[in-house]
Amino acid sequence: MKRSVTEPQTAKGRFGMTRRRMILGGSLLGGALLVGYVATHPMQVVGAILSGGGTDPEPSAFGSFIRIDADGWVTIVNKQQELGQGIHAGLAAIITEELDADWDRVRVIDARSNFGAYGTQVTGASNSIATHWDSMRNAGAAARAMFVNAAAQRWNVPPGSIDVRDGVVTHAGSGQSAAFADLLEAASRQAPPQVPMLKDPSAYRLIGSERVRRKDSLAKSTGAQVYTQDVQRPNMLVAMVAHSPRFGGRLARFDASDALNVRGVVDVFAIDTGVAVLAETTYAARLGREALRIEWDDTDAEMRSSSDLFQYYHDIAEGRGDVQPADFETIGENADAPFEGDVVDFAFDFPYLAHAPMETLDCVAEINGWDVSITSGAHMATIDQVVAALTARTLPGKVDLEVIPAGGSFGRRGLPQSDYVAECVRIAQRVQGRAIKLIWTREDEMAGGYYRPMSHHRVWVQTRSDGLPERWRIHSVCQSVVPIPLMPNRLATEGISHSPYFSTATTVKGKIFTPSFPVVCSLWRSVGHSHTAMVMEHIIDQLARRADRDPAEYRRTLYQAAGDTRRIAVLDELLLRSEWDRPLEQGWARGLAVIEAFGTVVGQVAEVRLELGRPIVRRVVAVVDCGIAVAPDQIAAQMEGGVGFGLSAALFGAVTLKDGVVQETNFDSYPVVRMNEMPLVETHIIKSTNRPTGMGEPGVPPIAPAVANAILALTGVATKSLPFLSGNAATNAGFPMQS
Amino acid sequence: MYTISVNNQTYDVDEDGQTPLLWVLRDILKMTGTKYGCGIAQCGACTIHVDDQPMRSCTLPLEVASSYRITTIEAVEGTEVEAVRAAWVARDVPQCGFCQSGQIMSAVALLRTIPSPSDSDIDTAMSGNICRCATYNRIRAAIHDAAGTLKGAAE
Amino acid sequence: MSPSGPAEPRRRRFGIGFFFRTLGLIFVVVVILGLVYLLYPRPMLQSEPIEAPQAAAQVDHLRPVSDFDNIADLRARSVALFEEAGRVIQNPRCMNCHPRSDRPTQTDAVRAHTPWVSRGFDGGGEPTMRCSTCHQNENIEASGVPGNPLWHLAPIEMAWQGKTLGEICEQLLDPARSGMSREELLHHMAEDELVGWAWNPGGDRTPAPGTQQEFGAIIAAWLDTGGACPQ
Incomplete structure (x- = not known):
């Protein structure tokens, strides 16, 4: 390969893949997958391309997900990404329930990326x-049937008379019993049933019980759990990349001479996302990167500040911008007709947010000719595998992607672009045969984009004489988080569209404006709901207040008009559990929010007081309807985590730009x-026999409006933007100790 | 060349004296239980014990560390450690788990100083450790549990 | 996993499903080819010499004591000297360790210290969250965490934040609050090692103006001129 570009003028546009091109690439890939989903049997198409992907799982007579050892221990393969949400235990519990294995003798291992064995491995959208x-x-049920049939044959009794419990197969009539281990060989020779009999939920012994606990708590309490940051391979080098400080900036020139003089630095070279420094240790890589001299070309870079962008967004929402809207919701005739009578005008601003998982972005890759070997906390393993293959110009089947638990992600590791995986592969290509561990520092992660997009929502509501909404008009301005051109920006308005609060309205018109500029955005825990929940739930409290009605009663009226029985049930339970009608001490107030996200309904009541203008949240009562509760303790854990994550964003979360440069x-x-x-979080689960829905994200959105509604109740002042505290105020008032 | 004592063993480390101990532990000694989370002593994921005092290893230079007895999550031991670990597992405290090495090192140090900490003591000792999964409720409860275990054992 | 059973009815080969499948396949192939084109490596820039940027070192000096000699009125001169010293005293480097509460502040913005910390019994932090958990005997370049062997907060009686320069002045001269005689005060200002840190704060912190020596001279002259305080 010729590498002799020195003249920046001629080099411009030729030095590799810019961020924008990467986005375009990801867009096309995403588009391909999407069309696959929509148009045809997508799995067959993608499967044809991915065939042989990853290392084959160990062969097992019981399918890809279940292995049973001679000692009777059951190994369940977790195909989804464990990033803290406890999915390894949830999926294993479902299998264990139908298999009737002994939960205490079940272990869970993480699957490698392998489309053929496990199907699409994409963890997201809860x-x-x-x-x-x-x-x-x-x-689980198929494997159970194999044991039942084997026992039936051995004991010569009808399969229907056999029971299985905790890994022991018994025949009550004859008093015979055998453990899985005893029947293992015979069972593995059985043909699995085409349509296995599934249990009725009323017969569940494990699902929904407190026995469904994590399997990784001990490893995560001893330092033994290995994350990507901890992976060691012989002769491995650590890589860091100097990225453009501005979005859309390109590398113009760089001087590596000082960096190469840093002890431990092995190599320095340009890649499409910046300048890579390879070193023997992480610290040396960092010192080497600091010693680089780089000039960036900001011709195409975003140079505006956050305040400029908000002004731009406000102009757009009022029809003065350069962005054409698309309708996302239209109800009734003449929805565009001018409003009259009592019209309330609401406006909300939300900032960019970084994910800031505790483990920063990292990836280990090694390339030998056509073979690519990767270890990563891969959120979307299937996509990471394809992107790695394309980047290394090999076949997906030649990419062996070992998926290990991630130290959090909150969406950052789950990009369709797989940006940091591609970056790692690019670097590994330069040092064939030697493993590379790419480390992004905290600073890289926070300034590196792929944020929850900033947004502005302008809402006009015309109310009836009883104070209920009669007409709605919503103008939302938000960048797209999915890099697919021309795709409707639905994720920016989820939570607004199809809202039950439209139930009394004669007309609703929702318009989404999708500006496009180089600051890159992506999925952030709860996605659009992270801002739309605040819009809808805080508006409802303001409307209720104007009508002099209790916000809970006002909601119930609208839910009844919408026939939304799930929200009514959650609301009623919430009022009971939070003792809504019992007044709090002087200076405290409750705030309420009820949302539906990813099929799950969550309501939260926050107890809030203000100290020097700063909200103090001491207790949050939460009620959730997520269908059948597979792992109640993990549902509670996700609720606690969701409240903490959402409260972080609500209180102080903001990534701001100054002249295009990230300040946080x-x-x-x-x-x-x-x-x-x-705050202390109490979780109550609505009993349900519906199919289970997700829990990783729905705990996040309600807390911000719940706190805002409590502040409204305390002070009568509505919140128009998040975070509640910014700049110095974020730390200045001095949070007093609780309790 | 510096000689450091980590987990009751001595190691000769040929690195610059300003190298943060965090990277010596992780990259040279391959003890990866101590995590990098921020590098500026904000998150506490790299907490270790220096002569039994909790410290952030990201801001502890190798040349300083060489004068002390270093203990990491891999080898920290004692009744408080056993009580804390048991409580952590019993309550399923960890989610992603990445911060928990540091949380446990801070919790152990707290219980060694204050065997029955109040909620306010827990706030003081633990607010230097960030958990993005927000497992704080369970950390607090587990510390109280561990304190109860220690009290029971002492009686 | 496919036991032989009754043969399924043969599906029509050229149905609408076949059409979509083919279309989807073609689309995917086109996209893959497009990606290969997009991702195909281009020549990369090579390292080239760039001149190191010249650090414009600009020291913000305090006015020399002689500057004040032309103020005839001794009291006015003393006040003027203290006001010059006030540029240091009210600098974030000093104010951050003289908070009005038990919680220190930090950064040039004088915002509350994060994480949450409290002074404890000796100004060196609570027993379970000592300053030394993070602060070493020196500034640590790798982490940007400042340090000094004497790192601790000023006693609450010496809180400066929220006070005027005149109030701070009165407070300094009141041994009941400062805990210092005038000699000790001069020593604190002119020679104390932790105070000296303010001129060498490390990281991206702005140093206090001048030097500790210049500051010491101003304080000495202020005391010599009677130690008058601004109103």
Whole structure:
């Protein structure tokens, strides 16, 4: 390969893949997958391309997900990404329930990326339990039937008279029993049933019980759990990349001479996303990167500040911008007709948010000719595998992607672009045969984009004489988080579209404006709901207040008009559990929010007081309807985590730009909720026999409006933007100790 | 060349004296239980014990560390450690788990100083450790549990 | 997993499903080819010499004591000297360790210290969250965390934040609050090692103006001129 470009003028546009091109690439890939989904049997198409992907799982007579050892231990293969949400236990519990294995003798291992064995491995949209409810039950039930049939043959009794419990197969009539281990060989020779019999939910012994607990708590309490950051391979080098400080900036020139003089630095070279420094240790890589001299070309870069962007967004929402809207919701005739009578005008601003998982972005890759070997906390393994293959110009089947637990992600590791995986592969290509561990520092992660997009929502509501909404008009301005051109920007308005609060309206018109500029956005825990919940839930409290009605009663009226029985049930339980009607001490107020996200309904009541203008949240009562509760303790854990995550964003979360440069670079300038600021969270689960829905994200959205509604109740002042506290105020008032 | 004592063993480390101990532990000694989370002593994921005092290893230079006895999550031991670990597992405290090495190192140090900490003591000792999964409720409860275990054992 | 059973009815080969499948396949192939084109490596820039940027070192000096000699009125001169010293005293480097509460502040913006910390019994932090959990005997370049062997907060009686320069002045001269005689005060200002840190704060912190020596001279002259305080 010729590498002799020195003249920046001629080099421009030729030095490799820019961020924009990467986005375009990801867009096309995403588009391909999407068309696959929509147009045809997508799995067959993608399967044809991915065939042989990853290392084959160990062969097992009981399918891809279940292995049973001679000692009777059951190994369940977790095909989804464990990033803290406890999915390994949830999926394993579903299999274990139908298999009737002994939960205490079940271990869970993480699957490598392998489309052929496991299907699409994409963790997101809180889909893991919901999407795998049938396949996991079937896998467990089929294996159980094999043991039942083997026992029936051995004891010469009808299969229907055999019971299985905790890994022991019994025949009550003859008093015979055998453990899985005793029947293992005979069972593995049985043909699995085509349509296995599934249990009725009333017969569940494990699902829904407190026995469904995590399997990784001990490893995560001893330092033994290995994350990508911890992976060691012989002769491995650590890589860091100097990225453009501005979005859309390109590398113009760089001087590596000082960096190469840093002890431990092995190589320095340009890649499409910046300048890579390879070193023997992480610290050397960092020192080497600091010693680089780089000039960036900001011709195509975003140079505006956050305040400029908000002004731009406000102009757009009022029809003065350069962005054409698309309708996302139209109800009734003449929805565009001018409003009259009592019209309330609401406006909300939301900032960019970084994900800031505790483990920063990292990836390990090694390339030997056509073979690519990757270890990563891969959120979307299937996509990462394809992107890695394309980047390395090999076949997906030549990419062996070992998926290990991630130290959080909140969406950052789950990009269709797989940006950091591609970056790692690019670097590994330069040092064939030697493993590379790419490390992004905290500063890289926070300034590196792929944020929850900033947004502006302008809402006009015309109310009836009883104070209920009569007409709605919504103008939402938000970048797209999915890099697919021309795709409707639905994720920016989820939570607004099809709202039950439209139930009394004669007309509704929702318009979405999707500006496009180089700041890159992506999926952030709860996606559009992270801002739309605040819009709808805070508007409802303001409308109720104007009508002098109780916000809970006002909601119930609208839910009844919408026939939304799930929200009514959650609301009623919430009022009971939070003792809504019992007044709090002087200075405290409750705030309420009820949302539906990813098929799950969550309501939260926050108890809030203000100290020097700063909201103090001491307790949050939460009620959730997520269908059948597979792992109640993990549902509670996700609710606690969702409240803490949402509260961090609501209280102080903001990534701001000054002349295009990100100002928040670490936890000192991007504070998050700490021990002394965390409210006590109580979770109550609505009993349900519906199919389970997701829990990883729905706990996040309600807390911001719940706090805003409490502040409204305390002070009569509505919140128009998040976070509640910014700049110095984020730390200045001095959070007092709780309790 | 510096000689450091980590987990009751001595190691000769040929690195610059300003190298943060965090990277010596992780990259040279391959003890990866101590995590990098921020690098500026904000998150506490790299907490270790220096002569039994909790410290952030990301801001502890190798040349300073060489004068002390270092203990990491891999080898920290004692009744408080056992009580804390048991409580952590019993309550399923970890989610992603990445911060928990640091949380446990801070919790152990707290219980060694204050065997029956109040909620306010827990706030003081633990607010230097960030958990993005927000497992704080369970950390607090587990510390109280561990304190109860220690009290029971002492009686 | 496919036991032989009754043969399924043969599906029509050229149905609408076949059409869509083919279309989807073609689309995917086109996209893959497009991606290969997009991702095909281009020549990369090579390292080239760039001149190191010249650091414009600009020291913000305090006015020399002689500057004040032309103020005839001794009291006015003393006040003027203290006001010059006030440029240091009210600098974030000093104010951050003289908070009005138990919680220090930090950064040039004088915002509350994060994480949450409290002074404890000796100004060196609570027993379970000592300053030394993070702060070493020196500034640590790798982490940007400042340090000094004497790192601790000023006693609450010496809170400066929220006070005027005149109030701070009165407070300094009141041994009941400052805990210092005038000699000790001069020593604190002119020679104390932790105070000296303010001129060498490390990281991206702005140092206090001048030097500790210049500051010491101003304080000495202020005391010599009677130690008058601004109103």
